[in-house]
Amino acid sequence: MRTRSLLYAFTAIPLLAASVALPASTAHAAPEPLLYGELAPEGNFTTAPPNTTWWSSTGTGADYTGGTLKTSVGTDKTRPYDAMLGRNGVRLRKGALYTLSFDARSSAPAKIRASVQESSGSYHAALDEEIDLGTVSKRFQWTFRSTIDTTAGEGGQIAFQLGAQQEPRDFILDNVSLTTSTAREGFFVDPGSNARKWVDAHSEPNPVDARAGRIRSQIADRTTVKWFGGWNTDVQTDVDSYIDKATAAGQLPTLVAYNIPGRDCGGASGGGASGAEAYKKWMDGFIAGIAGRPALVVLEPDAVAQADLEQNCLTQEQREARFDMLWYANQHLDAQGPYVKTYIDAGNATWTLGARREDNPADKGIGLSDMADLLGRSGIYFADGVAVNVANYHSTDISNDYGRRLAARVEERLGVGTTWVVDTSRNGNGAYRIPGDENSGQVGFCNPPLRKLGSASRVGEGGAAYYLWIKNPGDSDGRHADDNRCPVEGPQYKAGDFSPEFAVRLMDGS
Incomplete structure (x- = not known):
């Protein structure tokens, strides 16, 4: 598994205590669910997505002007999950790899939670992380294997818990992405x-x-x-x-x-x-x-x-x-x-x-x-x-x-x-x-030596x-016995057959 330019990368273990049911006021129709590729295709916020795509329970709504997702949270939101931004309709397949990434900052230092979880029932999470935000935008990224299945029913959700702040805060999110079956997952x-x-x-x-x-x-x-x-x-x-x-x-x-x-x-x-x-x-x-x-x-x-x-x-x-x-x-x-x-x-x-x-x-x-x-x-x-x-x-x-x-x-x-x-x-x-043969040209077959x-x-x-x-x-590669460009030390295997001798030469460059 490869992740690129990561601040964080791990296989996530659900933290069920932090996975909470949403207040009833946050229930929204989910966008059309996707199974592969980019599961949050509107996450760069270059245009305002439909109101049913990203929802808010912060009390101030969601602002998409300027190509970012913005909201404000007051001190009346005493629990982390009292003020949330989220996207429903996320289909997670148990055992599959996913990558969540986003840019985030706040008007003053703040702690928030980012999760990918069920959107109903027990709200079990495949990914649940507490992160520290500062006033300068920072990139966050995790690649994780889902331990839950949300392909049926209401599906799952991407959720950001923004409540429990000591002072009012403004939050800005951008480039929110959740992918699977792409090169990001390997x-x-x-x-x-x-x-x-x-x-x-x-x-x-x-x-x-x-x-x-x-x-x-x-x-x-x-x-x-x-x-x-x-x-x-x-x-x-x-x-x-x-x-x-x-x-x-x-x-x-x-x-x-x-x-x-x-x-x-x-x-x-x-x-x-x-x-x-x-x-x-x-x-x-x-x-x-x-x-x-x-x-x-x-x-x-x-x-x-x-x-x-x-x-x-x-x-x-x-x-x-x-x-x-x-x-x-x-x-x-x-x-x-x-x-x-x-x-x-x-x-x-x-x-x-x-x-x-x-x-x-x-x-x-x-x-x-x-x-x-x-x-x-x-x-x-x-x-x-x-x-x-x-x-x-x-x-x-x-x-x-x-x-x-x-x-x-x-x-x-x-x-x-x-x-x-x-x-x-x-x-x-x-x-x-x-x-010794300046006229040989490049030999691209016959298992040549000194390749790596x-x-x-x-x-x-x-x-x-x-x-x-x-x-x-x-x-x-296979070879023709009458082709004088084939190195005589080349292993004698038919094209497509596995040659451990050739494999070792490629590993060693010998």
């Missing part, structure tokens, strides 16, 4: 990853491998992306099960759809659906398994770049069919609603960065304009962005530079604003070049939406 770790299976098979009570502990803590416990393809005989059930686990935990899952016909141009990761109709049927099942719940989807690594004419991978008929399939996938994923974010693969910096065929006809790389046009034909209009560096080794700086340049070209040529995600799983030491784990999945920077471990570390 990325869901795949409990069935290849690394996890290997660790379980080599830990007690099974015969112990000395590498298991390190692989568990450095890789298996941080593997946050799951790949889906033709090996999933019932992809809808498999995706549904995975999303179920992630949403129950209140964390954000990342899925890779990898089943395009003619995948990998018949290379080490070749395969895919038997044809366009089979692919669309498979994609329908994949999407039905998500069912509109929070998810990041990385769509078909390499599929767009390998549709470029210069790649000599597909016939013209196959190219047109691929564009149609990718458009179909993007369109139908977009129809799932705001919680599903799709990032269509756009290759890596070596494939595109600096290669501009319109300026240099002899350059056989994919130009930025070419890639933008390929993405347009593949349905980038429906996607939330692109994925770069998938299963590759380029540094984050180089990948971000490519992402920025590609996004600018996409907007220039297609009129589409976009962002990107970077695969940081194995880019800790950047790209690999064969020692990169930044674990987190929110991105510099325009990137996220940094993600998309290629699961330790899973082999």
